[in-house]
Amino acid sequence: xxxxxxxxxQTFDEWQAWARREARIFDRDxxxxxxxxxxxxxxxxxxxxxxxxxxxSATPPNYRETYLARGLNSRQRALLELLVEQIGNDxxxxxxxxxxxxxxxxxxxxRYPRFLGSEYTEDEAKRxxxxxxxxxxxxxxxxxxxxxxxxxxxxxxxxxxxxxxHCGRSQES
Numbered sequence: 001x002x003x004x005x006x007x008x009x010q011t012f013d014e015w016q017a018w019a020r021r022e023a024r025i026f027d028r029d030x031x032x033x034x035x036x037x038x039x040x041x042x043x044x045x046x047x048x049x050x051x052x053x054x055x056x057s058a059t060p061p062n063y064r065e066t067y068l069a070r071g072l073n074s075r076q077r078a079l080l081e082l083l084v085e086q087i088g089n090d091x092x093x094x095x096x097x098x099x100x101x102x103x104x105x106x107x108x109x110x111r112y113p114r115f116l117g118s119e120y121t122e123d124e125a126k127r128x129x130x131x132x133x134x135x136x137x138x139x140x141x142x143x144x145x146x147x148x149x150x151x152x153x154x155x156x157x158x159x160x161x162x163x164x165x166h167c168g169r170s171q172e173s
Contacts, residue, residue: 001049002122014132020072023048023099027043028061031061035060035067036064038053038056038067038069039053039056039058040053041053041143042055042056043056043069045069045077045080046080046081046082046084046085047077047080047081047083047107047111047145048069048070048077048082048107050082051070055069055070056068056069057105058116060125061107062150070102070103070107071106072103072104072107076103076107076154079104079152079154080104083095083150083152086150087149087150091111091112091113092112092113092114093112093114093149094112094116094147094149094150095108095114095116095148095149095151095152096115096116096117096118096143096147096148096150096152097114097115097116097117097118097151097152097153097154097155098117098118098119098120098136098138098156098158099100099117099118099119099154099155100117100118100119100130100134101117101130101133104152104154105117108152116134116148117121117133117134118133118134118135118136119133119134119135119136120135120137120138121134121135138153138156149155
């Protein structure tokens with residue numbers, strides 16, 4: 001998606017209107033062609049740089065989850081692209097993510113030496129297994145305010161112990 005298009009889509013309604021005009025993004029042949037183009041020529045990422053075709057894999061039809069570049073799916077790569085867009089190329093920024101052992105966390109750790117990832121489990125045996133990885137409850141983080149320059153969240157609901165309780169607040173709050 002071009003920068004002009006992304007900048008113009010400020011709401012979900014605007015995105016839906018754009019998607020209706022650009023119906024080809026839902027066309028299987030168009031999507032297959034884009035994936036094939038990647039396999040033929042590789043792809044480029046602001047975060048990861050050039051990615052050779054040999055570093056790509058995909059399993060149709062669910063390319064959203066299975067079109068991998070260096071182990072990262074398209075959603076994770078989009079998140080990294082936005083991170084670079086927001087904070088630039090300053091590798092000394094302090095980045096936090098509530099994941100520490102995923103491909104996304106490894107990519108963040110590789111680029112940002114001050115990256116901190118955490119995991120969450122209430123199971124004591126799992127905590128011992130994951131030690132020394134920090135355990136953090138997203139509803140009660142232990143960090144002081146302004147500890148990080150950016151916080152990256154992706155697939156985080158498994159880190160929230162009680163969704164129905166909205167992180168300790170009653171539903172009436």
